[in-house]
Structures are given as C-alpha cells and as structure tokens.
Amino acid sequence: MSRFQSVRGFNDILPPDTALWQHLHAVATRTFAAYGYGEIRLPLLEHTSLFARSIGEVTDIVEKEMFTFQDREGDSLTLRPEGTASTVRAGLEHGLLHNQQQRLWYAGPMFRHERPQAGRYRQFHQLGAEAYGMTGPDVDLEVIALSARLMRNLGIGGLTLELNSLGSSEARTAYRAALVAFLERHEAGLDADSKRRLHSNPLRVLDSKSPQTQEILRDAPTMLDALDAESRTHFETLQQGLRDLDIAYTLNPRLVRGLDYYGRTVFEWTTDQLGAQGTVCAGGRYDGLVEQLGGSPTPAVGWASGVERLLLLMRAQGITAPDAAAHAYVCALGDAAQREAMRLSERLRDQFPALRLIVNAGGGKLAAQLKRADRSGASLALILGDNEVAAASVQVKLLRTGAAGPNESSSGPQEMLPWTELPRRLAGLLNA
RNA sequence: GUGGACGUAGCUCAGUUGGUUAGAGUCCCAGAUUGUGAUUCUGGUUGUCGGGGGUUCGAGUCCCCUCGUCCACCCCA
Numbered sequence: 001m002s003r004f005q006s007v008r009g010f011n012d013i014l015p016p017d018t019a020l021w022q023h024l025h026a027v028a029t030r031t032f033a034a035y036g037y038g039e040i041r042l043p044l045l046e047h048t049s050l051f052a053r054s055i056g057e058v059t060d061i062v063e064k065e066m067f068t069f070q071d072r073e074g075d076s077l078t079l080r081p082e083g084t085a086s087t088v089r090a091g092l093e094h095g096l097l098h099n100q101q102q103r104l105w106y107a108g109p110m111f112r113h114e115r116p117q118a119g120r121y122r123q124f125h126q127l128g129a130e131a132y133g134m135t136g137p138d139v140d141l142e143v144i145a146l147s148a149r150l151m152r153n154l155g156i157g158g159l160t161l162e163l164n165s166l167g168s169s170e171a172r173t174a175y176r177a178a179l180v181a182f183l184e185r186h187e188a189g190l191d192a193d194s195k196r197r198l199h200s201n202p203l204r205v206l207d208s209k210s211p212q213t214q215e216i217l218r219d220a221p222t223m224l225d226a227l228d229a230e231s232r233t234h235f236e237t238l239q240q241g242l243r244d245l246d247i248a249y250t251l252n253p254r255l256v257r258g259l260d261y262y263g264r265t266v267f268e269w270t271t272d273q274l275g276a277q278g279t280v281c282a283g284g285r286y287d288g289l290v291e292q293l294g295g296s297p298t299p300a301v302g303w304a305s306g307v308e309r310l311l312l313l314m315r316a317q318g319i320t321a322p323d324a325a326a327h328a329y330v331c332a333l334g335d336a337a338q339r340e341a342m343r344l345s346e347r348l349r350d351q352f353p354a355l356r357l358i359v360n361a362g363g364g365k366l367a368a369q370l371k372r373a374d375r376s377g378a379s380l381a382l383i384l385g386d387n388e389v390a391a392a393s394v395q396v397k398l399l400r401t402g403a404a405g406p407n408e409s410s411s412g413p414q415e416m417l418p419w420t421e422l423p424r425r426l427a428g429l430l431n432a
Numbered sequence: 433g434u435g436g437a438c439g440u441a442g443c444u445c446a447g448u449u450g451g452u453u454a455g456a457g458u459c460c461c462a463g464a465u466u467g468u469g470a471u472u473c474u475g476g477u478u479g480u481c482g483g484g485g486g487u488u489c490g491a492g493u494c495c496c497c498u499c500g501u502c503c504a505c506c507c508c509a
Contacts, residue, residue: 005482008500060507064433082509114507115433116500126509193506209505258508268509279509306509331468368461370469381469399469414468 009114009122020311023321024154025107028127031150035142037103037129042086044109048076054085054289056260058200065112067122079111082259083128083304084286085293091132092295099296101133107307119277119309127310128283130302132290137234140265140285140301141241147269147281147303148247154310155319159280161248162268164255165235166203167227169263169288175226176202186216206254222253231264238265257282261289265301273316274309281305325377327429329399330359331369333385338363340389344419351423354430374399379429382422393418396425 006012013021032039048068055062067079080086083106091097091104107127114120129146131139144161151159166172180202187195191210198205206217227235242249249267257266266284274280283303290298332341345359358376360369366383373381383395397414417425 005500065507110509112508116502117504118502120508124509128509276504276506277508282509304509309509366468368469372469374469383468395468397469 007122009116011121011123017311019321019324020314021307024307024310024314027153028105028107028150031146031153032105032129034149035103035146037105037146040087040090040104040106042080042083042090042106042108044079044111045077046080046086046089048078050085050089050293051078051081054088054259054261054293055082059258059260061112061258065114067111067113081112082110083108083126084130084259084261084289084302087128087130087302088290088293088295088300092290092293097132097290097295097298099133101131103129103131105129117277119274119306119312121308125307126304127307128302128304130300132298132300134301135287135299136285136301137238137241137265140234140238141245143283143301143303144238144242144267145245145247147283147305150305151269151281154314156280156310156313156317158273158317159269159271160250161242162252162255162270163239163242163249164223164252164266165227165231166223166256166263166266166284167231171226171228171231172203172263175221175223178221178226179203179205182220183216189213189216203256204258206256217254224251224253234264257284261286261292263287267303269305271313274312277306277309277312279306280309280313323377324356325379326356326358327378328355328357328380328382328426329373329376329378330357330382330384331366331373332360333366333369333383336386337384337389341384344384344394344422348422348426352426352430355426370397380425388416391416391418392420394422396422
C-alpha cells in the first residue's frame, strides 16, 4: 500500500463499479426527461451563510457536519451538504423563479463531516428533483410519481413509501408547543438525546429510535390531528392521487425531516436491506424557502436520493449494468502486423462508432494474446500476422457466442476473412 | 461526536502457548502439453504482517497510541 491514502470518507470509484454508476445516471437522465425536468449544474462551493439560512442554524448538518473554511479573502465558504439550497440560490440569481414554473434536476457530490459507514460517506452523491411555482398537491404527486418511476426503471424493488404532512408553519408552531408541553410532563422518561432536542428541535424527538421514548410518544398528540384545514385537504388530495396511480404508501405521523425548510408534504422511500442507512430517497414541500432566501413567495417541492445507497441496493438485488465488454480484440504478431493492426482498427472505429475494439499492446506470443482476448470478454479475436497482412485479410476466431456467457468450446471456429469482408462481419456482431 | 469488532501478497484467507530467511489459494508472468485462448503440469514476480512506540534475548502474535474499514448509536440521502 502507498503511504498516501485518500481522505477519510472520500472514495475512489473504479472501473468495474463505474459501469453501474453510468447506468444509473443514464436511467435517471431518461426518467427526468420523461417528466420535462431540465438539468441544472451547480457549484460545489457556496457561501456558508446560504446553508445556515436555508437548512437551519440549529440543525446537526449546520452545527457540526459542514466542511467550512475561509478562502484567501477571508470569506467563509462551505462545500455543499445538499442540493436544494444551491438550486434556489441559482434560480433566484438567474431569474428562473420569477413568477414562473420550473422543473429542475441535479446530480453530483455532496459533503458532510460524519463518521463514515457503509452507505454513508463524507463525499457522497445525490440525485435530486425540484419543482417551483406550483402549489400542488398535483405537483407533489408528480415528484413522488417521478421518484417511484426512477426506482422502477432502475429495477429496485421492496421499497416502502412513507408519507406525512407537517402542516402549515402556523399549525406546526402550535403543534410544536403542544408536543413540548406533553414531553415536558414525561421528561424524566426520555432518552438523553431526546431531552436535549426537547427545546432545540422538539419535532425530532418523534423519530427517536429509543423504545422507551417511542413508548411515551404513543400517547402524544399527533401531527396529523393538528393539521390546519388547508393542509389537510392538500394532504388528502395527494393521497387520493397516489391511489389513482397505484402507488402504495404508508402514513407515518412520526416522519419529520432534519432540514428546517420543510412544511406540509414530506415523504421517504425506505428499505430494510441497508441496515441503519435505510432511507434511499427523501423530500417534501418547502414553500417558505425561496422567500427566506430573498425571493418572492414561491411554492416548491422536491426530493433527493442517495446514489451510493441506490447502488448498494441494486447490488443487493442483483441488478447489473448492461454488458459493455469489447466486441473484438485484435492480436498482432510482429512489427509489421502491429502497425497494420493499428491502421485497421482506426479504420473500423471510423466506420462503426459503437464498436468496442481492443488492440493488443506490448506484443507477446499468440497464445498470451488470445488469453488476454478471452479475459477481455470480447466475442471475436482478430488475428493478424505477416501472412495475413500479405493477403490483406485476418483470421477471425469466435471466442464466445452468447452475450456474456463463458467460452463454450475449448476452441471456437475460425475463418480467414479479407479486410473488405470484415465490416459485414462486425455489423452482424453489433446488431446481435 | 459515542460505543464495539476487525486490519497479514492485487483479491480471499491461514499463521498453533511470542521462536530461525512469513504461508496457501487465486490473480499475473514465463515455459511445457493441447489444434493458437479452456484443462493439466513446471517455474517465477509481488508483502515496510496498516503506521508509530513499548515489553522481551526474540513480536505478525502481548501492551499503548494512531490511521483505516465495518457495525450500532447519532445523523441523513
């Protein structure tokens, strides 16, 4: 091992794995396009105040998980811990949110200084969708349907959609007061974390994992009972829509979010296959954020999904990337053949942009080259020696017939083919 | 941030109560055989035993520190 290692929680992603990443992004791009969402690309660095203002001063993310530093001018900058704040900032900066509707998506790395674990890294990646200028609940339904379709298109099954409504900010304020009053009466029985949060962020007590705390909460006032009339109608219409679209969901009145800007609809896609990192996609409505960041009042709803967790799940469920093995591998014997192999290969790549062709480099005997050809997963070996060059042809050896199956015979059929016939042979391979 | 388990070749792992030059399989390379890639056989390369310190005549093995991975908490995607 080298004396240098990557920064803790910052991971390299290597070739066999990158294929699945590419597949995921291709599927996501296609899915977002199907709903008319346009991609927005955002910087990794923002002014620290943006996150303090949007995510909330007293949240764990802002208090202890951000990568924050001073640049050479003394400005406090932060590596973005999530994508929504930047999306709103960019939308406002470029007038995208000025009295109009926007459907946007983004993908990229986010940064949080947490203790790493499987499915939780300091640099991790999110895909997100955000819709602005629409009050819903129809657009709430749209973003949830979009997330459901993304999971389906990726082939991921076994997820649960959990749903809740946090109500209007007035209703939430009233509910928070009622909850605090209730919890204060039972404070002695609460776990330590919940006691701490009782006054800093009381709603978070609701999703405590402590059995003792959950026991106390059984008699607590519930959020859904405290909903204002308008939020209740909004929420019921959304649920009707989900039933219309056959999207199964579970009501979870304890579902809250760690970011302060959410109100009304909140939801999470969860799995029990990833241990403690069970949330794979989460989001909700955040009608107050645009105004909070200096824009005019603009309704908004969106979600973000953790790419590493999606990939972990896909692997657990046996989902693989489409086969991208080479179509053909060129074996060249001798200097003259080596030069001709290069020329021939470039010509073939001109002719077939989709052709995946590997040319043996570094010489070696034919046996060794064929071995490498086999290991590359290529379907065909194209053998080029002095005799073949003289005859302007190649020996074509079939290494495997099936798409990805192992070589079936110890020695596949082999034929001598003039260079002029090669394109037709390769075209057949590409169509298969 | 808290608690716990674990770090030995690229990969999967063995390494007995501390005892000479640290092992296996796999992978890779070369050679033989096979019809030029499977198989089989022979040979070969690769390790600061995560790092540092300590105990000891002697540490991969025991102790401390540190770094990293994983699990739970916490947090969240």
